Amino acid sequence: MNNVKVSIEKTRGGLKKAVAKAIQDAGCHDTISTGDSVLIKPNLNGCSIKGSTSVPLIKAIAQVSYDMGAKKVIIGEGPVKVGKERLQKYFRKMGIQETTKEVGASFVNFDDYEHVIHESVSQDLPEKIGISKYIYEVDRIINVPMLKVHPSTVVTFSMKNLKGCTRPQDKIKFHRLDLQKAIVELNKLVRPHINIIDGIKAMQGTDHNGGDIVDLGLIFCSKDIVAVDSVASYTIGIQPETIRLIKLGNEAGLGESDLSKIDITGEDLESNRRRFELPEEAMARRFPDLRILKEGACSACLANLMDALGWAGGLRNFGTIVLGKDKPDVDDAILIGNCTRKYWAEYTHVKGCPPTSMEIANALSKNSLSGTIFVDD
Numbered sequence: 388m389n390n391v392k393v394s395i396e397k398t399r400g401g402l403k404k405a406v407a408k409a410i411q412d413a414g415c416h417d418t419i420s421t422g423d424s425v426l427i428k429p430n431l432n433g434c435s436i437k438g439s440t441s442v443p444l445i446k447a448i449a450q451v452s453y454d455m456g457a458k459k460v461i462i463g464e465g466p467v468k469v470g471k472e473r474l475q476k477y478f479r480k481m482g483i484q485e486t487t488k489e490v491g492a493s494f495v496n497f498d499d500y501e502h503v504i505h506e507s508v509s510q511d512l513p514e515k516i517g518i519s520k521y522i523y524e525v526d527r528i529i530n531v532p533m534l535k536v537h538p539s540t541v542v543t544f545s546m547k548n549l550k551g552c553t554r555p556q557d558k559i560k561f562h563r564l565d566l567q568k569a570i571v572e573l574n575k576l577v578r579p580h581i582n583i584i585d586g587i588k589a590m591q592g593t594d595h596n597g598g599d600i601v602d603l604g605l606i607f608c609s610k611d612i613v614a615v616d617s618v619a620s621y622t623i624g625i626q627p628e629t630i631r632l633i634k635l636g637n638e639a640g641l642g643e644s645d646l647s648k649i650d651i652t653g654e655d656l657e658s659n660r661r662r663f664e665l666p667e668e669a670m671a672r673r674f675p676d677l678r679i680l681k682e683g684a685c686s687a688c689l690a691n692l693m694d695a696l697g698w699a700g701g702l703r704n705f706g707t708i709v710l711g712k713d714k715p716d717v718d719d720a721i722l723i724g725n726c727t728r729k730y731w732a733e734y735t736h737v738k739g740c741p742p743t744s745m746e747i748a749n750a751l752s753k754n755s756l757s758g759t760i761f762v763d764d
């Protein structure tokens with residue numbers, strides 16, 4: 388018997404029932420006390436509806452929180468900065484405000500309120516980092532990421548979902564630092580009491596916003612943020628110790644990554660395993676002619692390139708893409724980001740540190756893209 392528990396539940400028999408059982412099986416049933424205020428932190432990124440936490444799941448978690456004694460439930464997120472109009476459209480399509488009201492909770496965009504500033508916490512974090520005041524004002528935090536693959540961190544589950552608690556400028560800075568180390572340091576500052584991974588409709592393939600949906604029909608729950616991410620990784624065919632973020636999280640003492648030391652309850656782990664396609668595999672399959680030279684490129688440029696390829700991959704006019712410190716070695720290469728500036732005189736290039744996904748997509752397709760391509764219809 389281990390101290391660390393992770394539960395796996397099927398959701399087909401009803402979401403509220405599955406959430407209550409997942410919480411019970413993971414030993415989280417006594418986490419919320421009568422009168423507690425609870426913050427639910429989903430992934431409502433503002434960019435992709437199919438890449439967001441399921442709103443019915445958020446609703447079920449709010450209902451179960453009330454059943455456990457919560458007096459007040461807040462659903463909060465700091466989405467990607469996509470512009471006010473686009474964000475409102477995204478929230479409307481998600482139906483988050485109506486659902487929140489229906490269940491008697493409130494919805495907040497963290498960026499509309501104060502952040503608590505931390506200074507000089509770690510060399511792996513921005514010098515100043517702001518974390519939503521709601522993290523400090525509530526009694527309990529329930530972290531609810533969606534289960535997705537990711538071009539920079541391989542997977543994006545519970546540990547990475549906490550980036551949404553930071554200010555917009557911090558989110559950008561994270562991508563210019565060592566992203567995984569920065570996330571680990573952030574996880575020392577923000578400690579959710581329960582983590583529930585939404586693997587109902589999970590995402591594999593090219594990236595975390597535009598990949599392919601996999602009907603997994605599962606949720607994963609634990610108090611231990613590293614353990615729940617490790618079990619979810621194993622479920623989609625990746626050994627947790629091979630994921631740097633999980634390894635660093637375990638080494639930093641944030642939780643358990645060794646599956647032999649975790650009690651896995653609920654559904655059987657082995658019979659629910661399914662190998663997910665990872666972003667690099669999906670890109671190689673979709674665009675077999677594509678070469679990416681990326682020595683020394685940071686995750687900001689890589690993540691925006693992956694987004695851009697999702698939009699412009701089929702309309703792309705270049706076979707070789709160069710980022711970071713690599714030297715272009717063919718005539719028809721396109722160079723991305725300010726790090727490539729010493730070769731700009733001879734090549735098509737996209738300025739910026741990092742350039743936006745839209746700028747890259749337009750350059751790849753020689754400006755044939757336009758419009759609002761962030762939000763799914």
Ligand code: SF4
Binds near residue numbers: 563684724727741
């Ligand atoms: S231009 Fe260079 S430093 Fe800036 S985000 Fe891209 S790879 Fe990183």
